[in-house]
Amino acid sequence: MIAALALAALGLAPAPVVTRANGITVVAQPDGASVLAGTMLFVRAGLDRQSFAQSGLAALTAETILQTPSAGGVPLRDAIAAAGGSIGYVVDPQSVRFYVEGLGPDEDGLLALFAAALRAPDFSPATVGRARAEVVRSTGARGALGIGLQMLDGTPAGGTAVSLAQFVPDDVRAFYARAYRSGGALVSAAGALGTVAGYAGLAGSLAPGSSAPAGATVAPVAGASHELISRRDIDVPWLVARYPAPRYGSADFGAMLVLASFVDKTLGAVAQLPTLVSRTSADSAVGSIYAFDRPSSNLTVYLYGGVGDPSQAFSTALGVFKAVGAAPIVGSLDEFKAAARGRFAGDVETIEDRAWIAGVFAQDGGSPDYLGRTFASIDAVTPADLRRVAHRYLGDPTIALVLPRQGG
Amino acid sequence: MTRRLLAVALTLGLACGGAAAAAPAQTNGALPHGGAYVLRPDAGASTASLALWFRAPSDGYDGAAPGIAQLAAASCAAVRLAGGKSLADQVRALGGRLVLGGEPDMVSVDVIVPAGSARRALAALTSAYFASTPDATAYALALRDSAVRGVERRYSPDLAMHDVILAQMLASGPGHAPVLPGTADAYTAIPLASVTAFAKRAFASPNAFLALAGAVDASVLDAVTDGDPNAPATAAPIDSQLGPAGTTANVGAAVSGLVYGYAGPPIRDERASTALDFISDYLFDPDRGVVSLRLRDTAADVTGHFLTYHDPGLTVVSISGGDLELAAGQVRAAFAAMATPLPAGAFAAARRAFAYRSAHGWSSPASLADDLAWYAIQGDAAYAPGDASGTYANSIAALDPAYVASVARRYLQTPTVVRLTAEKASPS
Numbered sequence: 001m002i003a004a005l006a007l008a009a010l011g012l013a014p015a016p017v018v019t020r021a022n023g024i025t026v027v028a029q030p031d032g033a034s035v036l037a038g039t040m041l042f043v044r045a046g047l048d049r050q051s052f053a054q055s056g057l058a059a060l061t062a063e064t065i066l067q068t069p070s071a072g073g074v075p076l077r078d079a080i081a082a083a084g085g086s087i088g089y090v091v092d093p094q095s096v097r098f099y100v101e102g103l104g105p106d107e108d109g110l111l112a113l114f115a116a117a118l119r120a121p122d123f124s125p126a127t128v129g130r131a132r133a134e135v136v137r138s139t140g141a142r143g144a145l146g147i148g149l150q151m152l153d154g155t156p157a158g159g160t161a162v163s164l165a166q167f168v169p170d171d172v173r174a175f176y177a178r179a180y181r182s183g184g185a186l187v188s189a190a191g192a193l194g195t196v197a198g199y200a201g202l203a204g205s206l207a208p209g210s211s212a213p214a215g216a217t218v219a220p221v222a223g224a225s226h227e228l229i230s231r232r233d234i235d236v237p238w239l240v241a242r243y244p245a246p247r248y249g250s251a252d253f254g255a256m257l258v259l260a261s262f263v264d265k266t267l268g269a270v271a272q273l274p275t276l277v278s279r280t281s282a283d284s285a286v287g288s289i290y291a292f293d294r295p296s297s298n299l300t301v302y303l304y305g306g307v308g309d310p311s312q313a314f315s316t317a318l319g320v321f322k323a324v325g326a327a328p329i330v331g332s333l334d335e336f337k338a339a340a341r342g343r344f345a346g347d348v349e350t351i352e353d354r355a356w357i358a359g360v361f362a363q364d365g366g367s368p369d370y371l372g373r374t375f376a377s378i379d380a381v382t383p384a385d386l387r388r389v390a391h392r393y394l395g396d397p398t399i400a401l402v403l404p405r406q407g408g
Numbered sequence: 409m410t411r412r413l414l415a416v417a418l419t420l421g422l423a424c425g426g427a428a429a430a431a432p433a434q435t436n437g438a439l440p441h442g443g444a445y446v447l448r449p450d451a452g453a454s455t456a457s458l459a460l461w462f463r464a465p466s467d468g469y470d471g472a473a474p475g476i477a478q479l480a481a482a483s484c485a486a487v488r489l490a491g492g493k494s495l496a497d498q499v500r501a502l503g504g505r506l507v508l509g510g511e512p513d514m515v516s517v518d519v520i521v522p523a524g525s526a527r528r529a530l531a532a533l534t535s536a537y538f539a540s541t542p543d544a545t546a547y548a549l550a551l552r553d554s555a556v557r558g559v560e561r562r563y564s565p566d567l568a569m570h571d572v573i574l575a576q577m578l579a580s581g582p583g584h585a586p587v588l589p590g591t592a593d594a595y596t597a598i599p600l601a602s603v604t605a606f607a608k609r610a611f612a613s614p615n616a617f618l619a620l621a622g623a624v625d626a627s628v629l630d631a632v633t634d635g636d637p638n639a640p641a642t643a644a645p646i647d648s649q650l651g652p653a654g655t656t657a658n659v660g661a662a663v664s665g666l667v668y669g670y671a672g673p674p675i676r677d678e679r680a681s682t683a684l685d686f687i688s689d690y691l692f693d694p695d696r697g698v699v700s701l702r703l704r705d706t707a708a709d710v711t712g713h714f715l716t717y718h719d720p721g722l723t724v725v726s727i728s729g730g731d732l733e734l735a736a737g738q739v740r741a742a743f744a745a746m747a748t749p750l751p752a753g754a755f756a757a758a759r760r761a762f763a764y765r766s767a768h769g770w771s772s773p774a775s776l777a778d779d780l781a782w783y784a785i786q787g788d789a790a791y792a793p794g795d796a797s798g799t800y801a802n803s804i805a806a807l808d809p810a811y812v813a814s815v816a817r818r819y820l821q822t823p824t825v826v827r828l829t830a831e832k833a834s835p836s
Contacts, residue, residue, distance in 0.1 A: 014451065014452070029452060030452075031450065031451075031452035032432070032433075033432050033433065033448065033449065033450035033451065033452065033453075034432075034450070034452070034771065035432065035767050035771075036767055036768065036771050081696050081757075081761050082757035082760065082761060083757075083760065084760040084761060084763060084764040085764055086695075086764070086765075086768070101764075101768070102764055103763065103764055103767060106764070137704070137705065190452075272556075273556075275496070275549065275552075275553065276482055276485050276486055276494075276496040276506070276508075276549060276550065276553045277482070277485070277496070277506050277507060277508050277553060277557065334501075335500065335501055337503075338500075338501055338502055338503030338522075339500070339503045340503070341503045341522045342455075342502065342503025342504050342505070342521065342522045343503070344454075344522075345454040345455045345503075345522035345523060346454075346455060346505065346520065346522075348454045349453070349454060349455055349622075349772040349773060349774065350771055350772045351771055354452070354454075371454055371523065375522075
C-alpha cells in the first residue's frame with residue numbers, strides 16, 4: 001500500500017500484482033481505463049529447447065497450435081479473429097510468448113479457444129503443413145534490417161525453408177511433449193481484466209513438469225570486431241553493429257539505458273536528422289535496439305544508406321561510442337537520463353507492451369514493477385557508471401553489412 | 409497566467425458487443441479563452457500524451473502558400489519560451505517526443521512524455537502555441553526541419569500517394585496542395601512575416617482542441633497558458649471541393665505506385681462513414697484483410713483507408729511494389745464484390761473483428777489522443793472511435809450486410825486513379 005502511494009506520488013502506474021504457485025507465475029495489471037484485455041503466456045519452449053539440427057522447430061510447434069482447428073473446424077488464429085480478437089507468438093531465446101487480446105468482455109472466450117488448442121494441438125499432416133507454410137512465409141518477409149539482425153543472431157528464430165522442410169508431424173509432437181510444460185511458465189495479463197478470469201488458469205493447460213535446454217548453445221559473436229557481409233537485392237546499404245549489453249536487473253542496466261540514449265542522439269546527429277521534431281519516417285533509417293530481456297542481451301545500432309553514404313557516418317558514430325569508456329560524454333547527463341526514461345516508457349505504452357514487460361521483470365522471481373525499478377536505476381546513474389559500463393560493453397562491435405548486389 | 413478550468417464532467421457508457429464494459433472516465437471542457445479539451449486519464453499508463461490540434465488550412469488563409477501551416481508549427485516549436493528553452497528543447501529535456509503533422513484542414517502537435525512530466529510539458533506546449541511569436545532564429549530552424557520532413561514525405565510511398573490523390577480529386581481548397589511540399593524552395597519562399605501572421609491567427613486558443621490521455625489527471629490543466637483573450641472565435645471545419653470523379657492521371661514522383669480514390673460521405677453521415685471504415689478494415693487490414701491475404705505472397709504492398717474528413721470523406725487505396733496491375737485488379741474486384749451483401753455469418757464475424765481492431769487502433773495514449781483530436785477538429789467529437797460515449801461502437805453494432813453493400817454501390821464504384829512513376833534523381 002505504501003509502495004503504491006509512493007508510485008502514485010511520482011505519477012507512476014501502480015505496480016502489477018504477482019502470484020506464484022506450483023512453478024507458475026501470474027502477473028496482473030488491471031486497468032479500468034482500457035477497453036482491451038491482453039494475456040501473454042510465456043512457455044519455456046524457446047530457441048534453447050531446440051538443437052542445431054532442429055532450427056525452426058520451436059516456431060513450427062507454436063504455429064501448429066495456432067493452426068489447430070477450433071470448434072467449427074477453422075484454425076485457431078481464424079477462430080479468434082472471428083470472435084473479435086487476435087493471437088500471435090514470438091519465439092525468444094528461452095521462451096515462446098503467446099499473446100491473446102480482445103475487448104474485455106470477450107477475453108475469456110478467446111482464452112478458452114486458446115486453452116483448448118494449447119491443451120491438445122492437432123499434429124495431423126494437414127495442420128503441420130499449414131503451419132510450415134505460415135512460418136516459411138513469415139521468415140521470408142524480412143527487410144534489410146531484418147537480414148542484418150539475423151546475421152548477428154546467427155540462428156534465425158523461424159528457421160529456414162530448408163530446415164523446416166525436414167520436420168515431420170512426429171517431430172513437432174515430440175517437441176511439444178517435451179517442452180510445453182507448466183514448469184517455469186508465466187502468465188501476464190493487462191487491461192480490462194474486471195470480468196476476465198481465464199488468464200489465471202491458462203498455464204494449467206500445459207502438462208506438469210519442466211524441460212531442459214537442448215544442449216550446448218553458441219556464445220554470441222560479440223566484442224571482437226567481426227564483420228559479416230551479405231549481398232541482397234536492395235537499393236542502398238544497411239550497416240548494423242551489435243554490442244554485448246547487460247540484462248535487465250543487472251547493476252549496469254540503468255547505465256546502459258542512458259548510454260543507449262546517448263547512442264541514439266549520436267546516430268541522429270551523424271545522420272543529420274531533423275532537430276526540432278522527433279523522428280517520423282526517418283525512424284527506420286537510423287536507431288538502436290536494446291534487447292535486455294535475454295541471456296545474451298545486446299545493443300544493436302543501425303544506419304540505412306537512404307540518408308547518404310552511411311559508412312563514414314557510421315564509422316564516426318562507432319568511434320564516439322568507444323571513446324565514452326575513456327572520457328566523459330558530451331552533453332547533459334540529466335538530459336540523457338530523461339531520454340532514457342522516455343525511451344523506456346515509450347516502449348511499454350500498449351496493453352501488449354505492458355503484459356510483456358511485466359512478465360519479463362517477474363521472471364526469475366523479480367518484482368514486476370518495471371517502471372519503478374527502471375526509473376530508479378536510471379536516476380542512480382553517475383558519470384563514473386557511464387564510463388565503466390561503456391568501457392565494459394561498447395568496445396569493438398560485431399558488424400553486419402547488407403549491401404546491394406553487385407552489378408544489379 | 410493560468411486559471412482553473414471550468415470542467416464539464418460527463419459520465420458516459422460504452423457499448424461494446426453484447427456484454428457491458430466499464431466506461432472509461434472522460435472529462436470534456438472548455439479552455440480558458442476558447443477552444444476545448446478532453447481528458448482521458450489512465451493510471452496504468454507509462455506515458456502522457458498531449459495532442460494540441462488546430463483547424464487551419466495547410467496552404468494559408470489565401471491558399472497561396474503550400475507548407476505554411478507546417479512551417480509555422482515548426483517555428484513555434486523552436487521559439488525560446490520564458491525559461492530560455494523552446495518547446496522542442498523542453499520536450500527533449502523531459503525525455504519526450506514532439507511530433508508535428510497535419511492534413512489539408514488542420515495542424516497537429518503531439519507531445520508524448522514519460523509519466524510524471526505532463527504538467528511541465530503542457531505548460532510549454534500551450535505557451536509555445538498560444539502565447540509566442542516566431543522570430544528569425546526559430547524560423548531558420550523551422551525552414552531546415554520542414555525541408556527535411558518534406559523530402560522524407562516525398563520518398564514515403566503511402567504519404568506521397570496520399571498527396572497526389574488528394575490533389576487529383578480535390579479541385580480547390582487546401583487539399584489540392586501538398587501539406588508538406590517536398591522541396592526546400594517551397595519553404596524559403598514563405599517570409600517570416602507571413603509565418604508570424606499565420607501562427608497568430610491559426611494557433612489561437614479558440615482554434616484549438618486539446619486531447620490529454622494516459623498518465624494525466626485534471627490537475628495538469630492548471631498549466632494551460634491562456635494566450636490572447638481577444639483571439640477570433642473558433643473556425644468552422646475547413647473543406648476542400650471535389651473535382652470531377654473518375655479521372656486518371658500519370659505523375660512523376662520520387663516513388664512508384666498506383667493510387668485509387670473514391671469520394672465518400674461527410675462525417676455527419678456517421679452510418680455511411682462507419683460502413684466505409686468497415687469495408688476498409690474487411691478488405692485491407694494488414695493481417696486479416698481479404699485483399700491483403702490474397703496479395704500476401706506477392707511483392708505488392710496495398711493499404712486502404714476511409715479518411716473521415718468533415719466534407720467530403722475519401723477512401724484512398726495505395727499500391728506500391730510488385731505487379732501494380734495485378735494488385736489493382738484485386739482491389740477493383742474486391743470493391744465490386746462488396747456491392748453484394750456478405751452472407752450473414754461472414755458479416756457477423758467481420759463486424760466483430762472490426763469492433764476489436766477499431767478499439768485496438770486507439771489503445772495507446774498517443775493513438776487515443778490523436779483519435780479524439782481528429783474527430784473533434786472534423787466537427788464530430790462524440791463520433792471518435794475512442795470517445796467514451798460509445799457512439800462509434802454503437803454505429804458498428806448497427807451495421808448490416810444490405811446497408812454495407814448499398815454504401816459500396818454508392819461510394820466505391822467510380823475511382824479516380826493516379827499512377828506515380830519514379831523519376832531519376834536530379835544532380836542537385
